[in-house]
Amino acid sequence: MQRSIFVRALWWKEYRQTRVLLWLMMIAGFFSTAYLHMREVWFASPQVIVGLVEYLAKTQETNWLLHRNYGGFMLLLVLGGFLLSLWQLGHERRNQMSEQTFALPYPRWVIYVTKWLVSVAYIVFVVTASVALDILVLKLSQVGAYVHVIDFIGRGFHIIFVTVAAYTFTLFIGSFTGTWTLQAALSIISLFLYEFFTLMLQQLLYIFMITPIYMELRLRGTFWEKFNLTNWVFHEGGNYPYAFVGVVSLLLFIAGMVLYSRNSLENNGKLVLFPIIEKLFIVGFVLCAALFSGNLSYDTLYPGRLGYAAGAGLGTIIGYIIIRTLTRMRVRT
Amino acid sequence: MFRLQERSTTPIYEQIVEQMKALVAKNVMQPGEKVPSVRELSSMLVVNPNTVSKAYQELERQGVIETLRGKGTFIAEPAAPPMAEERMTKLKDEVNRIAVEAKHLGLEREEFIDMVEQACEVWWRDDES
Amino acid sequence: MMQVEAIHKAIDGRPILRGISFTIEPGRIMGLVGRNGTGKTTLMRTLVGIYDPDQGSVAFEGMDIHKYPELKRDVVFVPDAPVALEAYTIRECAAWYGQIYPSFDLFYFTEAMERFKLPMNKRVRTLSKGMKMLFSTALGLSTKARLILFDEPTNGVDAVTKKQLLSLIVESLRKDSSILISSHMLNELDRIADTVVLLRDGRTDETWDLEQLRQHMKKLQVVFTATEPPAWLAREDVFVLQQVGRVYTVMLESDEAFTALKREEPMFIDELPLSLEDWFMWKSGGDGDAA
Known part of the structure; x- marks a missing residue:
């Protein structure tokens, strides 16, 4: 009996299927870190470099050396992780690959864990290599004396954390969706879900005179504000909710593993693999459609409760028809 | 060497038995000569290996071939064939059956004997020359 | 070797398998026959743990294959086309299978590829349909797994390749290994299978031993004296394959039927070669709605 979860054959398969993405992430990493610094501290005109050194000597403001560019690096990596999850789950549901x-x-859970571990290895490798190269570039330049490696390590850790969390989220979505298109769509939608609901609910409350429009919805600091992919990636200011994101990611990872090992592959090509999740999905979709068209009708046709209600009713019907058609559809696999 | 009749009422294993005997009778295969292994023949004919193995068991029982442990299967020396008595009885029955059929078909006695002679031409050719 | 017990499986709310039970014995080639769309592929996928059964169980050497996936090192499924391997080269596939299956025989595989003139660095995608099947059959057999399942291996393959393919399969059989091969082309299973299991309406009635089947069954051409067709034709163990005027082509399942036929004193009786196809026509309900 093979008890190890490190199965060479599975690692090879995952690497073989996704290696293109590893190279793309490496290239993206290089161009969003070391390359940018090379242009600034190696190839810029001597006056600019001298100015830079003088400024650093005067202010000791070394943080910006890394902060300014690593935002883009992180976004590219999050995108890479998203594509990885699509490739590993959604795309595998085609061509009898799954x-x-x-x-x-x-065991199926070992397969899921392997997929996750391979991607985490990619992310750690790309971040480590990119940051190390970037440190090297800076160290070898005239601003070398002002580079504090510890800042870079801290930032590198943060990027790994965020990327892995976002990747775990999209991989989880892939564990119950039957096509890569829905996996992609749901992942992207979940970025906007929080904003959408706050806006829509606020409007709803206002129209039905429960609270005035200027009163903020009391969602700040609640679970719902934190459980929000956009916040995970674009969180601004200090106090990043590491503990919360970590725990939720872990739970999503376990949930994904359980769902994946219960995948009924005969449903590949349908939107959702599990009948229960499919029902939830239909309810959610209809709710969004109702809120949205209620709002739309209120804004454009008839600004009153009646207009909202009529729009919402129509949205419910149309939304239901659309989603029933979609869930009955089956992409040939 | 072997050719199976697609459309025949004779079961495949019997066809193999008959053809092996025919090959020996025609001296195409000499005593001591190696015959294809079960696996080789089954692959050659695209026939289930268990069918071939059944045919070989029958051939061995009748003393047509013999298996030497670890060496393979060979055409046996034509010493007094085993079960001669049993086979002889069966042969007599067969001849009898054929004669009945010939009579029923309205053949003359000479015509039938001619027919038997013709068949013998093929199988006893070497002995006469 | 493998015991399949009362498998039920519905897809999209439609029952596909409704009680499948049979046993695969070691050292035998078993044919799985059924018309198109009767769920042969669904059944095979359930046997190797790709699908989970709604009810019932699949046991390999007494252990549930859905609970112990490591059993599948000895149970290999060869689908009707190697689509999942298309992106890889033949060499990569062999290396990968070598990592998965402990008894993988690289020597056997390379020899087979040489025999069929398939270069190792060729991508599976670029092979022709027949070559793809030769490749995936050889790859499956190289695992030296004790049970190998082939899903319609000869579907859409030319005659020469078909012979090579089936040769490869029959010569791989060992005393302690078995092969399950599904097909709707019965004439090719006729000579290579020991037993046949018929899938019909999502059910399997029993496993048929082909040797016994041939002993008990007769295919005859009969002409009756009377213009009225006799009641004999309506017997349970008699099946009319064809009727042209007064000439009937019939199949008999028992010796009693033959004795009874002689009592009818027909004008003419002639025995015809029996094929699995005739039997299939009868048992799969040759009621005109041919697939």
């Missing part, structure tokens, strides 16, 4: 995977002599 059938082949499930015929292998390994």
Whole structure:
């Protein structure tokens, strides 16, 4: 009995399927870190470099050396992780690839864990390599004396944390969706879900005279504000909720693992693999459609409760028709 | 060497038995000569190996071939064939059956004997020359 | 070797398998026959743990294959086309299978590829349909797994390749290994299978031993004296394959039926070669709605 979760055959398969993305992430990493610094501290005109050194000597403001550019680096990595999850789950549901995977002599949860570990290895590798190269570039330049490696390590850790969390989230979505298109769509939608609901609910409350429009919805600091992919990635200011994001990611990871090992592959090509989740999905979709068209009707046709209610009613019907058609559809696999 | 009849009422294993005997009778295969292994023949004919193995068991029982442990299967020396008595009885029955059929078809006695002679031409050719 | 017990499986609320039970014995080639769309692929995928059964169980050497996936090192499924491997080269596939299956025989595999003139660095995608099947059959057999399942291996393959493919399969059989092969092309299973299990309406009635089947069954051409067709034709163990005027082509399942036929004193009786196809026509309900 093979007890190890490090199965060489599975690592090879995952690497072989996604290696292109590893190279793309490496290239993206280089161009969003070391390359930018090379242009600033190596190839810029001598006056600019001298100015830079003088400024650093005067203010000791070394933080910006890394902060300014690493935002883009992180976003590219998050995108990379998103594509990885699409490739590993959604894309595998095509061409009988997941059938082949499930015929292998390994437990399904090991397969899921391997996918996750391979991606985490990619992310750690890309961040480490990019940051190390960036440190090297800076150290070898005239501003070398002002580079504090510890800042870079801290920032590197943060990027790894955020990227892995976002990747875990999108991989979780892939564990119950039947096509890569819905996995992608749901992942992207979840970025806006929080904003959408706050806006829509606020409007709803206002129209039905429960609270005035200027009163903020009391969501700040609640679970719902934190459980929000946009906040995970674009969190501004200090106090990043590491503990919260970490715990939620861990739970999502476990949930994804459980769902994946219960995947019924005969449903591949449908929107959602599980009938219960499909029902939830339909309810959610109809709710969004109702809120949205209620709002739309209120704003454009008839600004009153009646207009909102009529729009919401129509939205419910149209939304339901659309989603029923979509869930009955099946992409040939 | 072997050719199976697609459309025949004779079961495949019997066809193999008959053809092996025919090959020996025609001296195409000499005593001591190696015959294809079960796996080789089954692959050659695209026939289930268990069918071939059944045919070989029958051939061995009748003393047509013999298996030497670890060496393979060979055409047996034509010493007094085993079960001669049993086979002889069966042969007599067969001849009898054929004669009945010939009579029923309205053949003359000479015509039938001619027919038997013709068949013998093929199988006893070497002995006469 | 493998015991399949009362498998039920519905897809999209439609029951596909409704009680499948049979046993695969070691050292035998078993044919799985059924018309198109009867769920042969669904069944095979359930046997190797790709699909989970709604009810019932699949046991390999007494252990549930859905609970112990490591059993599948000895149970290999060869689908009707190697689509999942298309992006890889033949060499990569062999290396990968070598990592998965402990008894993988690289020597056997490379020899087979040489015999079929398939270069190792060729991508599976670029192979022709027949070559793809030769490749995936050889790859599956190289695992030396004790049970190998082939899903319609000869579907859409030319005659020469078909012979090579089936040769490869029959010569791989060992005393302690078995093969399950599904097909709707019965004439090719006729000579290579020991037993046949018929899938019909999502159910399997029993496993048929082909050797016994041939002993008990007869295919005859009969002409009756009377213009009225006799009641004999309506017997349970008699099946009319064809009727042209007064000439009937019939199949008999028992010796009693034959004795009874002689008592009818027909004008003419002639025995015809029996094929699995005739039997299939009968048992799969040759009631005109041919697939």
